[in-house]
Amino acid sequence: MDIEACRRSHGWFMEWFMDPVFKGVYPQFLVDWFAQKGAQLDIQAGDMELIAEPIDILGINYHIGTVARFKENQGLFDCEHVDIGYDRTDIGFKIYPDGFYKVLVDIKNKYGDIPIFITENGACYNDEPVDGRVQDDKRIRYYQQHLTELSRAIQSGVNIKGYCTWSLLDNFEWAFGYTKRFGLVHVNYNTLERTKKDSYYWLKSSRKIIGLKCETN
Template sequence: MTYTRADFPEGFDFGVATSSYQIEGHGFGGAGPTHWDDFAATPSNVKNAENGRLACDHYHRFEADMDLVAGANFDCYRFSTSWARVMPDGFTVNPEGLDFYDRLTDAMLARGIKPCATLYHWELPSPIADRGGWRNRDIADWFADYTHAIMSRIGDRMHSVAPINEPWCVAWLSHFEGYHAPGLRDIRATARAMHHVLLAHGKAIQTMRGLGLSNLGAVFNLEWADPADDSLEAAEKAALYDGIYNRWFLGGVFKGEYPQNVLGGLEPYMPDGWQDDFGTIGTPVDWCGLNYYTRKLIAPSGGAWPGFKEVEGPLEKTLMGWEIYPEGLYNFLTRTAREYTGTLPLIVTENGLASPDVIENGAIEDPQRLAYIDAHMHSLQRALAEGVPLRGYYLWSLMDNYEWACGYEQRFGLVHVDFETLERTPKASYHALAKRLGR
């Protein structure tokens, strides 16, 4: 690795991220059923029909896992709280759930780690899904109630909080493409989910402001889109992909508007009165988080809207089949600051890759991950040199975990997890970061 902590500004935070359902073990502590449990129980949705019932058993092993975070010299731990753990039926508080996040928070603080919470990382309680989930406008108020319950307990000790991780995944990937829970392929459901997820975000921010909390943000997953060829048609479809994936959510929160090229397909299906919600959606935040992994080459596909398809690109790929394109991170940092957020602090809240990561003689060499991190740190340096107000860089993920529809096959962790014994083994990338981030 080329870069060390000394190459970044004073106060720049390095962190590592996880999510509740992917690591905790949802079968413990009184957690209720989620739509991911239901989705995984449906044949062909998830590899090997695997779910998060045990996951990495972080619920019982969190103290040792926090030792790993501290051992790598990370400043911040970005974790998520589970709605279905805090409120198993979506509405009634589970004291065991609050107690767990209380203990986890204290474990971070005892090690000098800054707790950075995300309130929703996709584990919707099944009873909420039964009421329409993200299609139902009432979810914004239900989510605000959940926000109040968990942040009344641990909010006073949080370094930062963001309501919802990756709204594109919550809405489009899950309701239009059907690849994530609830597994719908319905344009009307998609339009409502695309709007309601932002409305819930805004109401959660308002709820936390009412509790006196600060350092509140919004987290978006962004994917760079390039035309697959030089045709006008490909350029238009790449712009539409960019609108759906990136500009819809950034525009809703920071400009109080949705891109016209996306409304051309979704507006007939939007909920009544959607235009009146931007005052809530745009409730001011203190920072903006960017999750970045890859780019896509986009070509026309014909047929129904949106009428585009992804074309395989020529660049080196991760085990997920995603192109490694560090330039896209630089592009997003500069474009987001220029067009959406101005001087508002930016944080790269997720960045990482999946690789095979096999243990040989008790060690795990992961040179592709080391090269990936180094290349993306170079993009951070370029953005900082141009005056982008970048304040932090968090890696995905602390440990190998439940990778949603891919089950336990894809390994994104800096720490290897044996899913039979649950033994943790730090990889070469972990050791390199521990050295480079030392003070």
């Protein structure tokens, strides 16, 4: 039951969106599940043909992973998340680097040699400048762990074409405004002064770590 519950929850984030694009159909196990819940798909003539038009590249955002298990009447999929003691960022996201590798390999196994661009990967830490320096060691460790897993995925044959950190600058976060900092460069929101964080310099010196071109100025 735990496996099926996790499959439903995971499928909602991946197969539900990717199967129509790459296979021209919705995943039947989720179609059946929604039917049990009283929801039926309303697919019009020509919908799937339009959805399944070839794409040039697949963009993936990865910040967080989780462990889950079956729990009846928990959410839409009878599935609950379990806290098993993972470290968390300052926004509360659980840090699960191995999940980065797993999801990329899973995509390759399900959909083949799709060109993938990592459009977001990063962590919130609210370190402030001290004597003109931002020592964000936790962010550096986050990138070390995740770039290692990305390198593993490349070595496993995943067709990674590029990688973007999130974000270059501290900026407006859609749910928390200016209270959460994801940037490699600290921004003083009162003066707009910018201070390159230690993670900026680390990433600049380590930009060849995964064999991808990465430019910093």
